[in-house]
Amino acid sequence: MTDADDQVPGPDATPAPSAPGTEVVAPAGARPVDGAGRPSRPQAAVAGALAAAVALAVATFVGALAAPGPSLGTSVGTGLIDSVAGPVKEPAVALFGDKDKAALLTGIVLISLGIGAVLGLAARRRPWIAVAGFVAFGAGCIATGLTDPLATPGAVVVATLFAVPAGLAALFGLFSVAATGSAVAAAGPAVRGTAVVTEWPTQRAATRRAFITWSGGAGVFALAAAAGGRSLASRSVAESERQLVALPQASGGTAATVAVSADNPFGVAGLSPYVTPNDSFYRIDTALVSPQVDPKDWSLTIDGMVDNPFTLTFDELLALPMVEETVTLSCVSNEVGGNLVGNAVWLGYPLADLLERAGVQPGATQIVGTSVDGWEAGFPTADALDGRVALVAVGMNGEPLPIAHGFPARLVVEGLYGYVSATKWLTKITLTTWEAFDGYWIDKGWSKEGPIKTQSRIDVPRNRAELAAGQVAVAGVAWAPDRGIAKVEVQVDDGPWQEAQLGEVASDATWRQWYLPWDATPGEHVLRVRATDGTGQTQTEELAEPAPDGATGWHTRRVVVT
Numbered sequence: 001m002t003d004a005d006d007q008v009p010g011p012d013a014t015p016a017p018s019a020p021g022t023e024v025v026a027p028a029g030a031r032p033v034d035g036a037g038r039p040s041r042p043q044a045a046v047a048g049a050l051a052a053a054v055a056l057a058v059a060t061f062v063g064a065l066a067a068p069g070p071s072l073g074t075s076v077g078t079g080l081i082d083s084v085a086g087p088v089k090e091p092a093v094a095l096f097g098d099k100d101k102a103a104l105l106t107g108i109v110l111i112s113l114g115i116g117a118v119l120g121l122a123a124r125r126r127p128w129i130a131v132a133g134f135v136a137f138g139a140g141c142i143a144t145g146l147t148d149p150l151a152t153p154g155a156v157v158v159a160t161l162f163a164v165p166a167g168l169a170a171l172f173g174l175f176s177v178a179a180t181g182s183a184v185a186a187a188g189p190a191v192r193g194t195a196v197v198t199e200w201p202t203q204r205a206a207t208r209r210a211f212i213t214w215s216g217g218a219g220v221f222a223l224a225a226a227a228g229g230r231s232l233a234s235r236s237v238a239e240s241e242r243q244l245v246a247l248p249q250a251s252g253g254t255a256a257t258v259a260v261s262a263d264n265p266f267g268v269a270g271l272s273p274y275v276t277p278n279d280s281f282y283r284i285d286t287a288l289v290s291p292q293v294d295p296k297d298w299s300l301t302i303d304g305m306v307d308n309p310f311t312l313t314f315d316e317l318l319a320l321p322m323v324e325e326t327v328t329l330s331c332v333s334n335e336v337g338g339n340l341v342g343n344a345v346w347l348g349y350p351l352a353d354l355l356e357r358a359g360v361q362p363g364a365t366q367i368v369g370t371s372v373d374g375w376e377a378g379f380p381t382a383d384a385l386d387g388r389v390a391l392v393a394v395g396m397n398g399e400p401l402p403i404a405h406g407f408p409a410r411l412v413v414e415g416l417y418g419y420v421s422a423t424k425w426l427t428k429i430t431l432t433t434w435e436a437f438d439g440y441w442i443d444k445g446w447s448k449e450g451p452i453k454t455q456s457r458i459d460v461p462r463n464r465a466e467l468a469a470g471q472v473a474v475a476g477v478a479w480a481p482d483r484g485i486a487k488v489e490v491q492v493d494d495g496p497w498q499e500a501q502l503g504e505v506a507s508d509a510t511w512r513q514w515y516l517p518w519d520a521t522p523g524e525h526v527l528r529v530r531a532t533d534g535t536g537q538t539q540t541e542e543l544a545e546p547a548p549d550g551a552t553g554w555h556t557r558r559v560v561v562t
């Protein structure tokens with residue numbers, strides 16, 4: 001209560017006129033009573049931040065009670081992703097992996113608490129600012145929540161209608177706890193005379209304790225409500241329904257032709273297995289929380305420039321004759337040597353067969369896949385009809401698609417980066433013209449066409465490995481779907497390019513493991529790899545960033561041999 005601005009008389013600082021006969025006479029030297037009824041600045045900031053926490057937590061809890069789906073926070077986060085993904089100058093940062101999402105959610109919470117603290121400070125003098133601030137924040141949440149196709153509008157509105165008053169109640173409740181003390185501190189000695197002066201420091205301490213207790217209570221309440229809301233929201237029917245899915249047997253495809261024992265053909269520890277297990281398969285999407293789709297409520301519609309648009313239920317899709325194909329999927333934002341690439345066995349129904357049934361009209365040059373969360377990707381119709389693998393996939397490595405990888409169905413198109421082709425949580429396939437539509441990432445600076453570039457990666461030895469002289473295994477993977485890998489070469493320092501041994505593959509749609517035993521001599525060495533695809537093209541040495549259409553360059557590793 002020693003803040004500078006407490007000494008500045010404000011409109012609310014005039015003491016209330018006292019009742020006749022109880023004339024208040026301030027003792028000489030007593031400070032003005034303008035602090036009366038107002039918490040200190042730190043208390044106001046804490047109260048504001050806690051009020052924001054209470055509001056967020058109540059929104060999460062009530063929202064989860066009202067309907068399954070994303071919380072207001074995640075809707076706001078998704079809205080942010082969609083809006084920052086555009087203007088960002090370096091488009092590479094715009095593709096979101098799991099870590100970015102956790103950071104974004106943390107950021108949203110911290111910023112909200114910060115805004116709450118500022119509103120708390122403002123409310124010391126002008127309570128209406130906090131009221132207006134919370135109401136405006138709530139209105140913003142409703143506006144953003146309503147644009148999230150996965151959120152239930154009613155739940156968004158109800159959650160906000162509970163959250164805003166809860167936040168304000170927390171704010172002004174804490175204010176009144178703090179204010180009792182400052183009112184006593186300011187008015188006490190004046191009213192009761194100097195005899196009571198010895199009492200008010202204890203009074204103030206008691207108030208401070210009360211404020212701390214009530215703040216702690218508000219904090220605990222917020223944490224409990226947020227945790228409760230999150231666990232309610234995770235009562236996903238999608239995972240339990242997924243467990244119940246009985247995938248059909250494949251009636252064709254090339255996957256069966258390669259034994260999974262090809263997983264480590266050279267017996268080299270650290271080499272990527274031929275088939276990437278589901279739980280280590282990279283994951284990239286714009287969804288802060290994976291859409292939870294109940295297959296009973298799901299359908300797939302084929303529409304646009306087709307003669308016979310139609311819709312399939314999940315059971316109808318599963319009843320179609322399925323093939324199993326091994327296909328390497330890669331993200332355009334994969335750096336040279338990066339991990340955003342994986343190889344899986346996909347079970348699905350050929351897109352070409354769906355298109356034949358629908359009757360594609362002449363001039364329908366683009367196929368657009370739409371996800372249940374509104375994400376879209378488009379690629380040339382010709383790519384679905386030229387014989388490459390293009391599937392509506394329902395299975396991944398012998399299981400129903402994991403939720404994070406698109407359950408219940410997704411597109412997988414051989415040779416195209418995921419951002420133009422591999423729509424997860426697929427619900428619609430629309431035929432249109434190439435010019436009429438751009439997918440999610442296209443107007444954000446990424447290339448409209450996304451063929452996967454030829455790449456190779458050294459898995460072992462690790463970078464900066466310290467190795468013993470003698471025979472060292474150099475091994476990794478190389479991929480060029482749909483052209484296939486014909487040759488992989490390794491160069492040590494400025495020596496000759498040496499041809500590596502190649503693993504078996506199911507088809508040209510997959511990556512190829514490679515291995516070169518190297519007779520390592522003491523000293524520092526640079527290892528370099530390059531691949532040549534099935535058309536005879538060797539991957540370019542020229543360095544390119546992932547944006548706008550995929551990274552290029554030779555992967556190198558530095559090692560020390562002793």
Ligand SMILES: Nc1nc2c(c(=O)[nH]1)N[C@H]1C(S)=C(S)[C@@H](COP(=O)(O)O)O[C@H]1N2
Pocket residue numbers: 095281282283284285286287329330331332371372373375404405406417418419421422423424425
């Ligand atoms: N619905 C939806 N599907 C999507 C995306 C997305 O953001 N939303 N991202 C795409 C991108 S950029 C890639 S690289 C692949 C990644 O698939 P994965 O997460 O199964 O590896 O999914 C594609 N499908």
Ligand SMILES: [Mo]
Pocket residue numbers: 095284330331332333417418419
């Ligand atoms: Mo991607």
